[in-house]
Amino acid sequence: MMALQAPIKPSVSDDFDDDDDAPAVFKRSSSTTKKNLIKTEVKKPPSQRNDVLLGSSGLHSSNGQSARSQQGKVHPSPKTSSMRSPDMSPKASSSTARLPPVKSPPTGLKSSKSPDDQSRQSSKQSSVVATKEESNSDSDDDKPLSSRLQDNSGKSRTMPVLSPSLGKVSLKDSPEDSDDEKPLASRLPQKSYAPTSSNNRYASDEKKPLVSKTQQNGFASSKNQAKSSTLLNKRPLEKTTPSDQLLIKKLKISDASTSTKLKPSVKGELESDDDDHIPISQRMKKPAAASASGNKSSSAKGSMKKVIIKKKITKPPTKNFKKVMKKSKYSKSTKVTPTSGDGQKKWTTLVHNGVIFPPPYTPHGVKMLYKGKPVNLTPEQEEVATMYAVMKDTDYMQKDKFKENFWTDWKKILGSNHVIQKLEHCDFTPIYDWYQQEKEKKKQMTKEEKNALKEEKMKLEEKYMWAIVDGVKEKVGNFRVEPPGLFRGRGEHPKMGKLKRRIRPRDITINIGKGVPVPECPIPGERWKEVRHDNTVTWLAFWNDPINPKEFKYVFLAASSSLKGQSDKEKYEKARMLKDYIANIRAAYTKDFTSKDAMKRQIAVATYLIDKLALRAGNEKDDDEADTVGCCTLKVENVKAISPNSLEFNFLGKDSIRYENTVEVELPVYKAIVHFQSGKKPSDPLFDELDTTKLNAHLKELMPGLTAKVFRTYNASVTLDEMLSRDTKDGEVGEKVVVYQRANKEVAIICNHQRSISKSHVAQMTRLQEKIDELQDNMKELKGDLDRARKGKPPLKDADGKRKRNLTPEALEKKIAQIEAKIEKMERDKTTREDLKTVALGTSKINYLDPRITVAWCKRHEVPIEKIFNKSLLAKFAWAMDAEPDFRF
DNA sequence: ACAGGGACTTGCAATGAGAACC
C-alpha cells in the first residue's frame, strides 16, 4: 500500500547521496532471483536455458566469490545443448555454418513432450533443424559463410518495400465502434497519403482502443481485405538497392526539413485538453516511407500533409475513463522528418505538463521490535524500515549484501545514538503484518470503491499523461517519478538494498518547447532543477539516478508515439539492410579467423559469435555493477573448448541471466578460441584486444550504421520470417497461430529470453493432467457403452449406479470423437506450457521481430492481427500495419 | 585514443485487470 511513501522531506534522501559507493568488493553469492540461483546451482540438462528455476527455493547459495574473483567463479556444469543456429537466414540452413548440426529432428511443440530439458533442447534443435532442413550440414558449415550466404541472400531477399502500396492498405471499412469519428480521420489520411508507406494511422489516441481501430482496419479480419491480400503473395524479388545506402544516410542526415507542423501547439493545450483529445492519427513518418522507397528524401518532404481531426469525446462513464478522449485539436500531420540521427532535430514544438510525484509518506505508527521491545521511529526512519519489512518474503532477504547495504543506509537515518544498533536484533514483523493487512483490506474493497480510487488517481494523473509534439497529442511513457525504495539490483548487484532516496523537483530537469509554459512545479515552494529547450533529444524530463548519480532516469514518450515508432522502424530497416551485406560480412570474418593480426582475429571470432549465437556486444562494466558479460567481455572461464570443435558457453549475461550453450563451430574458430585462452587465467578476458568500440568501428566499415546489436535484430527477424513462410500451412487460424508461436519461441530461445517458472506451474500441470485422466476414463467408459450399444445392449450404470441414457452407436461415436479431440488439445496445451515455462516470448515480440513480418503474414493467411498483437503492441506497431502482404524481411 | 557523459533500447518481474472457473 501506499504506506510507503515518504514525505517529501529531503532528509532521507540527501544523506545518501554520497554513499553510493558501496564497497567495492562484494561477493557474489547467491543469486538474486530465483532463476539465477537456480541456475547456478542446478545444473541443468542440456538445454541452454536451463536454468531456470527449478526448485530452488530461494536460498542462495553463495559461492562467494568476490567480484573480482568472480571471474573465477565456477559454474555448474554446463549442459550442452545443441544450439540453434543463428542465422537462420532464409535459406539458411545449410550453409550456415552457423547452425550446429542438429541431430534431432525438428518438430514442433508437440514433439516436445519430453521433459523440459528435453523439450527445450529439442526446441533449439528444432530450430536448427529447421534451418537446416536441407541440411546438411556440417559440411557446409564449414564452408565459407559467404558462400552460403550468398545463397541466402539471393533467395530470399526481398528488398522491396519501398514502395508503398497504395491502395491496399488500410481500409477500414468497418465502422468503428465507438468512435467512428476518429477512425475516419485517421484513415483517411492514410489513404491519401498512401504513397508513403507507412502512414501511421496511428491511432491517435492511445486512449482509444487502438485495437479496435486497427482491427478494423485490419486486415485479416475483414474478409474482403483478406482476400485481396491473399492475392499477392509474391514476394518481391528486388534486391537490394542502393536504397539502403540512402537509408543509412538518411539516418544521419538530419531532416532538415522539418515539416510543418500544424499548429503548433499552443500552450496550455494540454491542460485544457479536456476538451479535446484525440489525437492524431496518423502520422507517420514519412520518412519511413521514404526510406522504403529509395529516395526518400525528396519525396518525403513533399508529402507531408496534415490532417486534422476533430472529435468529440465521449466520455464514458467511469469505467472507461481511460479511454475517454476528447476531441483533439492536435492532429498530426505527417511530417517528414526523420530524426534519426543524433544531433538532429527531433521535434519542433513540445508541450507537456512535467511529471507527477509520488505522494508524501504517511506514517502508519506500527512499531517494530528491537530485542523484543517496541521501538519509536520518526516518520523518516519508519519509512525506510517499512520498505525493508515489506520485502520479507523476497529472495533479497537471503542476501547478506542486501541486508548490509540496507543497514548502512538506514543506520544513517537512525543516527548513531539510536537504540537500534544491530540489524540482527530487529524484528520487522509487526510492520510486515500491518502491510499484509493493508493489502488484504485493499483486496476486499468493493468494486465501487476500487473504481472510485482509480478514477481519482486518473484525475490526478490525466494531465501528465499527454504531451503535444509538433501539434500532435502523444502519450507520455513514464510520467511518474520513481518513488523511494530499496534498490533491487538483479543478480549479485553490489548495491542491492541501498536506499533509493526520494526524488524532488530540484533533482529534475525539464525539457520543453520554447515559448510554451513551463510545467508548474507540483510541490509548492519547490522548483525544477533546470528547464531546457533542447529539440535534439526526445526526453521530456530527467533526473540523476540516486543509486548511481552518474546515470540518468529519463521521461520519454510512450512506445506508441510517432517518435518512437519512427526509430523502431529505422531499427528494422537497418537490420534488413544487413541482409544485403551479411554474405560479405560472413565471408570477411571467416577469412580473418586465421589472420595474423591478433586484433583482426579477435574481431572475426567475436563477430562470428555475435552472428551465430546472437550474443550481445558486451560493454565494459564497473565494479559497482553486477558481474555480467557479453561477447567482448567474455572471460576465459566462460568458454570451454570441447574437442574436436565445440564450444561450451556458460556465463551470466544481461540481467544476470545465465547463458549456457554448447555449439559446434568451425574449426578455425575453435582453434582461435583455444589460442586466445592459452596462457591466461580463467578470469582473464578472452578477447584481450577487443572492446565494443573497436568491434563496432569495424562493423561500421562493413556496412554503414552496423553495430553488434543489429545482428540480434537481424537474426531474430529473419528466423521469424523464414519459419513463418516455411511452416504455415492452410488450416484453421488456431493452427496458424501455433506456427507463429513456435517461430516466436525459436527466436526467444536464440536470444536467450528467459522467465522464471511461475509458482503455480507445477500445480497447473498437475491439474491439467488430472483433467486429462478424467477425460480418458470417461472415454473408456463410452467405448464400453459403444460396444454394448452395437450389440444392442444398454449401457452399464455409471459410477454412481445411475442409469445412463441409451444412445445410439452413432451418437456415442460422436461423443467419443469429441472427447478425443478435447484430450488431444489438452495434451497439446500441456506440452506447450511445459515447453514455454522458462521461455519469455514477449521480449522478442516487442523488440526484435519486425512487426511488418507479422502483419504481412496475418494478411496473407487471414489471421486476425489481434491474435498475435495485443492492444499495446498494435499501438506500438501502428507504423507497420499497412505492410503489404508480400512483405518479407 | 579514451574516458566518461548522455540518450535511448532492451529485459525481467511485479502489478493490475479481466477472463475463466467453481
Next chain:
DNA sequence: GGTTCTCATTGCAAGTCCCTGT
C-alpha cells in the same frame, strides 16, 4: 458472485552505442 488464472501493463534495472572533451 467470489476466486483463481491469465495475460496485459507498468516499473525500473541493465544493456547498447554515440559523442565530446581532453
